[in-house]
Amino acid sequence: MTDSTWQIPRIALAVDLAVLTVRNNALQILLVERGVDPWRGQRALPGGFLANDQEDLDAAAERELAEETGLDISRLYLEQLRAYGAPDRDPRSRVVTVCYVAFVPDLPTPEAGGDAQTAAWVPVQAALDHDTRLAFDHKRIVADAVERVRSKLEYTTLATSFCPPEFTVTDLRQVYETVWGETLDQRNFHRKVTGTAGFLVATGEQATGQGGRPAALYRPGPATTLHPAMLRPTTSANNQPRRIPCAVDA
């Protein structure tokens, strides 16, 4: 296969971000409006090419996050989602993108980025709507990111990443309900999260109530994984009867 004239192909590498938050009772994702072709004027995930050929991927993700969103880097969770490399995903030239997912609390309107385009929170339901168009293959990436966060809430404590530093059990439950799009029984949820060692640490303080019994305030505990997991109620999305002999995930 390698004849003497073959050279290693060099391609453009981008880093894109799926920044998720819970705002106004909805799971929202940060999208920017593209100022240049292709897809000028269309919404896209924040991101960009490596700054130079020595930049680390994780560092590039953090840089883009700071540049394009101006979000506080300290109060967030960031992990790699996966790489997307279909040959025709960018009409200009071959671009492979390494995507990251970030979970951020509902901060006081980060909105406009320090870079170029205007950033805006968009409910994922709207972003994934059949009529909505996103640049490149970003719609599929959004779908993957949403599925990632939904399953992460099942077996990790990362729901606290969407909460303020101190929060009530009801705050946490609303994060779960919003991300999953399901209503949960308050009593069973309370029993589960307060009964899981290391999930929550009571501050001793109480939330200033809006009427009703005051709620205890908690901070995130040391646990990162849930045992046993907290499973979504109607797991209709799972148990898919599809079978993939040779998978190369679709």
Added chain:
Amino acid sequence: MTDSTWQIPRIALAVDLAVLTVRNNALQILLVERGVDPWRGQRALPGGFLANDQEDLDAAAERELAEETGLDISRLYLEQLRAYGAPDRDPRSRVVTVCYVAFVPDLPTPEAGGDAQTAAWVPVQAALDHDTRLAFDHKRIVADAVERVRSKLEYTTLATSFCPPEFTVTDLRQVYETVWGETLDQRNFHRKVTGTAGFLVATGEQATGQGGRPAALYRPGPATTLHPAMLRPTTSANNQPRRIPCAVDA
């Protein structure tokens, strides 16, 4: 940040494979011996650069798998693991690699690849041993792949990917025991897998016994996910008390 002279950096993109199987009562991974510098003579994951600047990532993974291992492409599971892009992971130049994990049954010795180096199955325990040296950051990739397969067995039916087309409950249990490195109670395992709808489909045939009651033969069923999951017994690896404020997974 983007001055007028800035150009999109173009980097070399590799695709590496973590091909896992269960052989001789051990989880083994396919490694090749490098014939060229850097790391000449050291063991490494099979893989290589994109064939051209238009090759799809998944297609490249399948091509490398066929080229370097000669494995039957049909009876396997292949999914992307993640991208690795530390700036110094290749001393020659910047190389970002997109890694894939493959689960293959214990085939009759695929061994030598059609390409260059000699391929060999290596128990992951040996590959991850402190004294073992692997090329590049491949040791870390192997560790990630092993953790991926271990957790995949918990909530999917992919253990059947390691089995021959028809297998017994004991075959399947030995896959779990080997991958997890734990012994499981035969009776509880039998109850669990036969009681999970869609996991196994009885062929009606019986295994030709080596003494002892003959075992029923099964084929993989239509289910892909397990509900509820089959959790590892000693979940010591989980519940790690480590806490990552800003994670960018380590």
Added chain:
DNA sequence: ACTATTTACGTCAACCTGACGTAAATAGTA
């Protein structure tokens, strides 16, 4: 036949979950 071995199925207590009842503690209002 008899034994060792392996598979298949059963029992039981402990635990977890889902469904739902209820008391405790507040804000608002008469």
Added chain:
DNA sequence: TACTATTTACGTCAGGTTGACGTAAATAGT
């Protein structure tokens, strides 16, 4: 002050799942 609506915290109970372990069924070897 008393009453009500609201919200949080805690309890009950049946059903399902798991872990530990007992036992019968079906084979190969002696």
